[in-house]
Amino acid sequence: MRDVRSRSRAIAITAIEAVLFDWGDTLFYPPDATAVILAAAREHRVAMSAREAQALWRELWDAGKTPEEVASGRDLSREQHRASWTKLFGRADARVPGLSPRLYELMDPYRWTPYEDTRPTLEALRTRRIPTGIVSNHAYDLRDVFASRGLRDLVDVFVLSFEKGVAKPSPRLFEIAAKEIGTPPERTLMVGDHADADGAAAAAAGMQTYILPMWSGSGPRGLAHVIELVDGPRGARG
Ligand SMILES: [Mg+2]
DSSP states (O other): OOOHHHHHHHHTTSOOOEEEEOSBTTTEEOOOHHHHHHHHHHHTTOOOOHHHHHHHHHHHHHHTTSHHHHTSSTTSOHHHHHHHHHHHHGGGGGTSTTHHHHHHHTTOGGGOEEOTTHHHHHHHHHHTTOOEEEEEOOSSOHHHHHHHTTOGGGOOEEEEHHHHTOOTTOHHHHHHHHHHHTSOGGGEEEEESOIIIIIIHHHHTTOEEEEOOOOOSSSOOSTHHHHHHHHHHHHHHO
């Protein structure tokens, strides 16, 4: 895992003039898949503990984040998204019959929830007149998802893989994002949860990066550190 603190010191060298965010597991978190797995297991009279259900979900979720899956093209269209995730979740059908379509329903972004520090962080950047953007591998129009949460006006640009025809970890998506948000890559901070897709790929496009530590499962995501990074160079500059 990237050494966040040493990276933070490196970031202070150049002022940050815009902040880009990944979406999933960075600004929004998924519904409780464990509860869905346990409910399906009960219905099919499959013996399964909460711990086993958690482990099964973790196994599937981690499998969905491998370089091969991320680069599979699943986020270039709704059809590819469904086919790819249903196939991956299908591994669990042997344990609990009929589970994969129910797990796929959890991928609906309208069912995801903003972390408690998502809005305050976006508002703090707005107060500082720092433009913000979303760079996401996604097959849905996230503008409407943000609008449904009252967050649409806090984001300036949406750079979505299915609209651009290119997905992370291609640096191309970040190059497009820098152009659309109007700041040089070296003065743009990319914030995400995936060391390769959000970190190495954005760095390859010349951006500064901040990869969030794993979430504890409750409370804030840790996004306040983004404001510290933004204020650091601004303070030094002023
Ligand atoms: Mg993510």
